[in-house]
Amino acid sequence: MNRPLNVGSVRYINACPLNWGLACDPTVRLSLDVPSNLLGGLSAGRFDVALLPVIDYQRLGGLRLLRSGGIGCDGPTLTVRLFSRVPPERIRTLACDPDSHTSVALTRIILAERFENRPKMVTVGATDASEADAVLLIGDKVVCGTAPRTAFELDLGGEWKAMTSLPFVFAAWCARAGIDLRDLPARLERALREGLENVARIVTEQAVPRGWPADLAFEYLTQRLKFDIGARQIEAISLFHRLAHRHGAFEHEPWPLVEVPTVVG
CATH class of the missing domain: 3.40.190.10 (Periplasmic binding protein-like II)
Structure with a gap:
């Protein structure tokens, strides 16, 4: 029997739609943290996959980007x-x-x-x-x-x-080298769809107890944030990496994105 895959994700409200369907998935062991700690988890092997800040793709070699969802925006993001x-x-x-x-x-x-x-x-x-x-x-x-x-x-x-004139992606699912993802990309995609279908519950059960006004949380999750990773998001990530390199975020020439497509069964 395959062991559960160790998945690291973000503990903020903006990741709740991505995490919603994973908590009860027996093929996944989900851990939540602040975004900046997830790279260390991947590097140390504690995580097989993480909702990684996209700048950190350039800080650990051999990563693969899963087009199964991420945290992004297409204009003002509020947070x-x-x-x-x-x-x-x-x-x-x-x-x-x-x-x-x-x-x-x-x-x-x-x-x-x-x-x-x-x-x-x-x-x-x-x-x-x-x-x-x-x-x-x-x-x-x-x-x-x-x-x-x-x-x-x-x-x-x-x-x-x-x-x-592009959207922006703050974080995306990334897998470390050598990991057999099995059907995880499709599971992550289905988890996101389930989360988006349950935004009202996320607002009531997760956002309001943390101090969010309910109407603002609903607007944030349904209008401000964008969770899909499509062609324009990939273009935006690549441009961000080039500009980050120009302005000293990392020294090496930007590594190209190695993408894992999602096939939802």
Whole structure:
């Protein structure tokens, strides 16, 4: 009998539709964490597949991208935001949320490409965010926490759309090398469809207890976020990797995406 595949996913509300059908799947052992910890799980072999920040595809060789779903947007996303006391072109110190590698790289790209600015970037926690000109926050804390009140705000999904006319993908299912995925790509696709059919329950059972207003959570999951990985999303990921390389997120030339198609039976 095959062992269950170890799957790492994101613990935020934005991943609930992707996770919904996996919790009771006997072929999967699901673990939830913040996005930035999932690369370490893949690298150490704790996970066979993870909902990986797409920048981290370039930080571990041999990965395969499953077109079975991801966390993306096609415009403003609400929960990936830069709060600044000064205009974006004048930011000198930016305190970054440590929970997401992709959002940090995206911020660097947006500030450089749209505002010709390359500020010093530090980690929230390593410095007092109140001492920085701006702070980058992601996830549920943007809505449910105490987001700073500042004169300037950027929604990074909206900024990317304005700059490229493309959607953006923050995270996608990725598998490490040498893993027999069996029918997991199709199972992940079916789990997503089941999750999208149960958004109302996700809002009631997951979002509201975390402090989300019900109507905002429903809008977020059904309108703001996009979960499919199609041709335009692949184009966007590839462009993001090229721009991230240009702006120093990694040194090597970007590795091409090795895709695993989904066949739903």
